[in-house]
Each structure stands twice: as structure tokens, then as C-alpha cells.
Amino acid sequence: MGSAVGCSVEGCLIASTGVCARQGTEAPCELAIISLLQSSESEQGEPAPDHNADRNCSPMVHVGQELGLAEAEELMAASYARVVTVLGEQDAGKTSVLLFWYFACSCLIAKERGLAFAGSLTLPGFESRASETRQWMRGAAPSRMTIRTSVGEDRAASFLHLDVLHEGTGELHRLLLTDLPGEWTRDWIDDAVTAEGRFDFILRSDAILFVVNGELLAGDRRHAEVYRLELLVDRVAEVGLLHVPIMFVATRRDRLVSIPQAQLDGLQKYAIERGFKHAAAHWVTTFPSSPDRQAGEGVLEVLKEILEIQRAPPVEPVPAQRQSDRIFGHRDVMRGHLK
Amino acid sequence: MNDARKTIVFIGGPDTGKSNYLFRAWLAIKSKGNLIVKGGVRPSDMSYLNAGADAQLAGGFAGHTSVAPVGQPRIPITIGNDSAVLVLPDGPGEDWVSLYRTRRLPEGWEEYIGSSSRYLLFARADVVEAGSADWLRRQRFRGPDANFRMTEDFRSSGVSPQVLLVDWLQILERMHRAVSGPAEPFRAGIMLTAWDKVDREARDAGPEDFLRQNHPLLHQFIETNTARSELRVFGTSIFGGDLDDPKFQQIFRGEANPAELGYVEFLSSAKVERSDILCPVAWALS
Numbered sequence: 001m002g003s004a005v006g007c008s009v010e011g012c013l014i015a016s017t018g019v020c021a022r023q024g025t026e027a028p029c030e031l032a033i034i035s036l037l038q039s040s041e042s043e044q045g046e047p048a049p050d051h052n053a054d055r056n057c058s059p060m061v062h063v064g065q066e067l068g069l070a071e072a073e074e075l076m077a078a079s080y081a082r083v084v085t086v087l088g089e090q091d092a093g094k095t096s097v098l099l100f101w102y103f104a105c106s107c108l109i110a111k112e113r114g115l116a117f118a119g120s121l122t123l124p125g126f127e128s129r130a131s132e133t134r135q136w137m138r139g140a141a142p143s144r145m146t147i148r149t150s151v152g153e154d155r156a157a158s159f160l161h162l163d164v165l166h167e168g169t170g171e172l173h174r175l176l177l178t179d180l181p182g183e184w185t186r187d188w189i190d191d192a193v194t195a196e197g198r199f200d201f202i203l204r205s206d207a208i209l210f211v212v213n214g215e216l217l218a219g220d221r222r223h224a225e226v227y228r229l230e231l232l233v234d235r236v237a238e239v240g241l242l243h244v245p246i247m248f249v250a251t252r253r254d255r256l257v258s259i260p261q262a263q264l265d266g267l268q269k270y271a272i273e274r275g276f277k278h279a280a281a282h283w284v285t286t287f288p289s290s291p292d293r294q295a296g297e298g299v300l301e302v303l304k305e306i307l308e309i310q311r312a313p314p315v316e317p318v319p320a321q322r323q324s325d326r327i328f329g330h331r332d333v334m335r336g337h338l339k
Numbered sequence: 340m341n342d343a344r345k346t347i348v349f350i351g352g353p354d355t356g357k358s359n360y361l362f363r364a365w366l367a368i369k370s371k372g373n374l375i376v377k378g379g380v381r382p383s384d385m386s387y388l389n390a391g392a393d394a395q396l397a398g399g400f401a402g403h404t405s406v407a408p409v410g411q412p413r414i415p416i417t418i419g420n421d422s423a424v425l426v427l428p429d430g431p432g433e434d435w436v437s438l439y440r441t442r443r444l445p446e447g448w449e450e451y452i453g454s455s456s457r458y459l460l461f462a463r464a465d466v467v468e469a470g471s472a473d474w475l476r477r478q479r480f481r482g483p484d485a486n487f488r489m490t491e492d493f494r495s496s497g498v499s500p501q502v503l504l505v506d507w508l509q510i511l512e513r514m515h516r517a518v519s520g521p522a523e524p525f526r527a528g529i530m531l532t533a534w535d536k537v538d539r540e541a542r543d544a545g546p547e548d549f550l551r552q553n554h555p556l557l558h559q560f561i562e563t564n565t566a567r568s569e570l571r572v573f574g575t576s577i578f579g580g581d582l583d584d585p586k587f588q589q590i591f592r593g594e595a596n597p598a599e600l601g602y603v604e605f606l607s608s609a610k611v612e613r614s615d616i617l618c619p620v621a622w623a624l625s
Contacts, residue, residue: 062442062513108559120505120508120561124440124506130473133473171443287484290487295478296475
């Protein structure tokens with residue numbers, strides 16, 4: 001008696017081909033239906049986002065590339081988790097930052113800073129994102145070290161997972177990190193309604209990172225970049241997240257001859273004036289372009305700051321008639337109609 | 340799974356030493372066992388065990404080509420008045436590696452995950468850590484310019500053993516708890532095989548320290564999870580020496596009976612202890 005994989009997503013032929021249509025891999029995504037029975041009836045049926053719910057089925061293996069919202073919720077129920085939303089347009093360096101936190105754990109650099117690796121249900125996810133970083137070409141500066149994050153049309157946000165133990169306090173920190181395509185951020189800046197639904201999860205954020213390619217803050221595009229980032233700050237403020245700590249993370253510090261500190265300071269000031277209670281700014285180098293700089297400079301400082309954030313206070317109570325909009329589909333707020 | 344008899348499940352990729360440990364354990368059990376572990380009802384189909392025992396008694400390891408498992412290799416044992424069984428799940432070692440990729444347990448294997456299951460996970464101590472192909476690690480040990488002097492493509496070198504082991508431990512623990520509830524202990528031993536190939540100084544520091552130096556992700560995972568799981572690391576040497584070492588070869592082919600050789604090392608109260616080859620089995624069932 002084995003297990004059968006099926007899927008009710010239209011067009012997905014994993015039951016016959018063994019390949020998940022949404023991920024393009026053999027590993028099923030979180031909408032797969034996996035059952036003990038071999039009959040074809042079991043392969044159709046309600047999508048089961050939480051496939052661990054039915055304990056009578058063969059115990060299932062977590063998907064591993066990333067966690068869907070249901071799996072993330074299971075982890076949040078087991079232990080308080082910090083949801084870190086990582087925003088930023090294409091090529092900002094979002095995935096590289098997350099990858100460096102994983103690398104720092106796997107080679108003891110994080111442990112030396114008092115943070116020990118305690119587990120991750122998305123090890124395959126980190127490893128596949130790391131794959132491009134394992135090709136070396138002598139002397140060549142890597143122009144792109146991670147594969148561009150892309151998701152299918154109907155895909156919801158997904159999370160990378162990292163548990164770290166803060167050795168000083170003995171506290172276990174559970175991190176759920178979003179790895180979103182840059183297009184999502186671009187679309188949200190350009191149109192709040194287009195992004196509606198995609199960013200519902202952001203209301204659960206314990207911290208929000210605004211990742212920006214540091215080189216863009218220095219060149220001819222600097223004013224245009226600041227303009228777009230200010231709009232993004234406005235979007236986040238409009239959905240009612242002024243109490244959530246935010247951090248601007250400017251990447252590619254190593255490529256800058258002179259650091260455009262004024263632009264970054266300006267953004268921080270803008271956020272505070274907009275009403276954010278906590279707005280910080282960091283310069284980081286993930287993968288350096290020359291041997292003079294160390295990979296990962298500044299990256300762990302961002303992680304440490306996130307872990308030191310106090311638990312976010314509860315959101316302002318919402319009038320009774322809006323209760324049903326509260327957690328998901330905060331549509332009126334997303335349209336900018338409230339506040 | 341309602342069978343109250345404890346099951347020790349052998350887990351590991353290809354060539355990690357699972358079968359050779361099973362055969363060596365069989366030789367020990369067939370002769371007199373140890374203080375705690377004795378033989379049980381002799382299995383009726385002995386072809387696989389006999390072939391492996393034969394290879395080892397003739398003075399070497401049972402290799403891939405010489406023996407292939409037929410049916411389910413199992414060794415019934417007794418611990419005091421209780422019976423238990425050592426099981427090597429049917430299928431090539433590649434099945435465990437494919438679990439990492441496909442997230443599906445091979446057909447029929449879910450019967451091994453139960454409240455009475457204990458797990459021994461195998462990895463070769465002498466396999467070079469593929470994770471050395473990581474920017475931060477290279478930078479840390481060889482300086483920031485080390486990465487810029489390289490011309491290699493490690494993209495298809497496969498997943499490193501430490502990532503596989505942490506992934507399996509998490510998968511097994513989640514399944515184990517889903518089936519048996521949160522109160523049932525999850526106990527897994529990490530078997531570092533070919534321990535005799537590790538240099539003397541590293542062996543003297545013990546298997547946990549070896550993990551810390553060579554497989555830091557796995558080492559941290561074990562250290563940070565001792566409250567919720569019972570995890571222990573064993574350095575195992577089937578014959579007590581490196582068969583590729585001419586000096587040891589002489590001893591081995593001389594007077595020694597392979598069935599009496601071999602040892603296991605582990606950390607106990609901050610000291611490295613050495614014990615007999617069945618020690619991990621006794622620990623798993625204690």
C-alpha cells in the first residue's frame with residue numbers, strides 16, 4: 001500500500017506525469033492531494049492546503065522548497081514565529097540576503113555571533129537557491145548569483161523557514177521569510193488594486209524589509225528610486241502597518257566608491273515622518289564583486305536586529321462592520337479608502 | 340502500527356555503510372551478542388545475511404555488486420525479555436536521497452515509522468563535505484580572495500550529507516510525532532561509518548567534535564534539539580581499522596576473526612568512550 005499524489009489545480013498532471021505544474025518539479029506543491037488509496041477517486045477532491053490535517057492518512061513529508069500559508073500557519077501554531085516580509089523590486093538582492101542567513105548558519109559564522117541553527121523545513125528551498133552560487137569562473141565578478149524568483153499566475157506568497165537559537169537568552173526564534181518575485185513589489189508600487197490578494201499575508205508581518213540595489217541609489221536613477229521607495233512606504237502605511245518595524249536594506253555596498261548615505265537617510269526620515277514607529281537602515285554586501293570585500297558584510301546585523309524586535313503590539317481594533325475583512329481581503333484599506 | 344515490538348530502522352544513502360553494519364551486527368548477534376543485545380528467532384530467509392557474513396568473514400566489506408537484498412533484511416533480537424528487530428528497508432540507498440528531492444516516502448516504508456520505531460542514520464565519516472563549495476565557508480577558511488581564484492562548477496555535485504541528514508531527521512520526527520503523538524520519544528542515532536579512516540587526532544576529539552568541524556549544520560541541529568529529541572552520534576569501525584592501511588591489513592589477515600573486531604566511539608559525560616559494535620543498538624532500545 002503506497003501513497004498516490006493527485007492535484008485538482010487545473011492543468012496539473014502530477015498524477016500521471018509525476019511533475020507539479022506550478023513548480024515544474026517532482027516535488028508536489030502545497031495544493032497536492034496525497035492519499036494512501038490507489039483508486040482514481042482519491043486523486044480528485046477538495047484541495048487540501050493543510051495535508052497534515054488528516055492523521056489517518058500516511059504521514060506526509062513537508063514540501064520543502066518553500067512553505068505555503070497553511071504549512072506556515074502550522075509552524076506558527078507550534079511556536080511563536082516572526083513573519084519577515086521582504087519587499088524589493090527585481091535584482092534588489094532579496095534572495096541573496098536570505099541565502100546568506102542560511103549560509104551563515106551552515107558554516108558557524110552565525111553561531112560565532114550567538115545564533116545557532118535549530119532547523120528548517122525548507123532546506124531544499126535554500127539549497128536550490130544556492131545552486132547558482134556554486135559555479136565559479138576565475139576572477140569573474142558574479143553578475144547574478146541567484147536565479148530570478150518567479151511564481152506562476154495564481155501562486156500565493158510562500159515562505160522560507162529558519163529556526164535559530166539565541167544562545168545568550170536560550171530563546172528559540174522561528175523565522176518565516178517571504179521570497180517574492182520583484183514584480184510583485186513593482187506591481188504594488190504601480191497599482192494597489194493589482195496587488196490586492198497577493199499581499200494579504202503582509203498583515204501578519206513582524207518585520208518588513210525594503211531591499212534596494214544600493215547602486216541605484218548612487219547613479220542617475222537615484223531620485224527615481226527614492227520616489228518609488230517612498231510610494232512603497234506609503235503602500236505599507238496605508239494597509240495599517242505603522243506599528244511594524246521596517247528596515248531599508250541597501251545591497252551591493254562593495255560596488256560603491258562613495259556611499260549615497262543621504263538617500264538612505266532620507267528614506268528613513270520619510271518613513272518616520274509617515275508615522276512608522278521603528279525604521280532602520282543598513283548597508284550590506286552579499287556576494288562581492290572583487291576579492292577585496294567579504295561576502296555577507298552587514299547581513300547578519302540585519303538578522304540580529306530582527307531578532308531583537310519586541311513582539312508587535314496588537315493592531316488598532318477595527319469597527320464591527322469591518323470584522324470580516326480583518327485578516328484576509330483587507331480590500332478597502334488596500335484600495336486606500338481607509339485612513 | 341500496533342506492533343509493540345521495537346524496530347530499529349536503518350537509513351542512509353548509497354554506500355554509507357548500512358549493509359556492512361547490518362552484517363557486522365549479525366555476526367556479533369549470532370555469536371554471543373553483547374551484555375544487553377542477544378539474538379532472537381533466527382530469520383528463515385538468510386540468503387542476504389549469509390552472503391554479507393561470508394564477505395566479511397573472508398576478510399573484506401560486502402560490496403554493492405556482490406550482494407543484493409532479497410526481500411526485507413531483518414534481524415530479530417532480544418533485549419532482556421523483550422524482542423525487537425533491526426530492519427534495512429527494502430530498496431536502494433538512492434531511495435533515501437530521492438526522498439529529499441521528491442518529498443515522497445517510497446512505497447511501503449510508512450510501516451517503519453511508528454511509536455515503536457527507533458532510527459539509525461548512516462553517513463560516511465570519510466566523505467568530503469560538498470558544502471565546502473559554499474562562498475562563506477571558503478571565504479572563512481581560505482580568505483576572501485579564495486572564491487575568486489576558483490574555476491569549478493559544483494552545481495551538480497549533489498546535496499551535502501549534512502543537509503540530507505538534517506532533512507531526514509526533521510521528516511522522520513514529524514512523521515513519528517504525527518503517528519505516535521507528542522509524548523513518544525523520538526530517538527535517532529547518527530552513525531559515522533569508516534570512522535577508522537579519520538585521522539587519530541580527530542578521532543580522539545570524538546564524533547561530536549568531528550561533526551562540529553565537518554558538518555556544522557548537522558552538529559548545531561543536534562545540539563539545539565536535545566530537549567525535544569534523543570539524538571546521539573557514534574563513530575563506527577566495522578573491523579577496528581582501515582583496510583586500506585597495509586599495517587592494519589596484516590593484523591586483519593593474520594590471527595583476527597573479523598567477527599570479533601570493530602568498535603564504536605561516542606561522547607559520554609564529556610569523555611570519548613569506546614564500546615562494542617552493538618552499542619548503538621542497545622542505546623536505541625534502552
